[in-house]
Amino acid sequence: MADAASRDRWQHTASLMALLANCHRDAKKSRAFRPKDFHPFEKSRRSQSERKPPKVGIGVLKQVFVDRRPLSATE
Structure with missing residues (x-):
């Protein structure tokens, strides 16, 4: 139950975060955010095995x- x-609390918070992010994004440069982009309990679209290693x-x-040393100095 907890x-x-x-x-439920995270769903509410994620919805507010998506709303705020969509208000401040450039519609021509990026896609609209969805609550699941901010929800820590939602599974990612890709499974761990599908992710590419660095x-x-x-x-x-x-x-x-x-x-x-900063990362830019290593490249």
């Missing part, structure tokens, strides 16, 4: 987090 209440090596993590 899960249902949490989902195309950068693990060395980028060292450069960013250990050496503290």
Whole structure:
């Protein structure tokens, strides 16, 4: 029951966030946002297996987090 209440509150919040984002977007440059774009409980359109892995090596993590170089300097 607590899960249902949490989902209901998030549905309300996601609807408001989509409304606000749509008010401030450029209609010519981007698609309209939907509440599920902001809802943390909604499943993503792609499953984990369909997502493409990143195309950068693990060395980028060292450069960013250990050496503290900005990402633009690594490219």
